């Protein structure tokens with residue numbers, strides 16, 4: 154029975170994945186020439202929009218010549234540089250602590266050594282850094298090193314549970330584990346990005362557009378339109 158249930162879930166994920174590919178296409182891989190920069194950018198993206206993240210990151214890179222200068226600068230100066238991204242007083246000390254941890258581990262501002270570790274070990278190390286959870290760690294591992302990690306942001310968390318790919322009360326980390334256990338790794342990148350795209354455009358937090366949704370016949374939630382806000 155357990156095996157059949159697991160197979161059913163894999164088949165359900167496959168249907169969703171295929172439908173999203175047909176609707177949105179296969180997302181092109183974005184290059185990641187600087188994993189440390191990608192980690193900093195992901196910290197900056199917490200609780201803000203992509204536009205504000207890009208603005209804050211550009212401002213940070215313009216204000217300091219390199220990562221050492223960011224690490225050793227007065228925290229206030231780092232906060233000033235990333236002010237446009239929001240929560241600057243929280244993010245600035247986090248970024249500096251993360252840079253310190255990276256430098257103390259390897260004597261360089263380098264994360265490429267993570268690619269030689271098993272994914273769980275690499276994720277555990279990144280998640281031990283201040284302000285870095287499994288989502289941020291998985292983004293760096295998937296986007297920069299093509300490692301089999303499935304990041305679960307707010308959109309992926311909401312849409313997967315509405316679709317019934319995970320229990321309604323599953324945490325982001327539980328959704329991550331479920332998808333990683335039931336989908337092949339080469340789906341992780343396109344599935345992550347296409348679920349975000351679908352969550353932003355159709356399966357919105359407050360008012361999901363179920364009547365226009367290409368996944369409606371695959372969705373546990375679509376038949377319950379009177380309570381669309383229950384899984385957010």
Ligand code: SF4
Pocket residue numbers: 312315316355356357361362363364366367368369372373374375
């Ligand atoms: S049918 Fe509704 S709840 Fe289900 S994925 Fe589509 S928009 Fe979201």
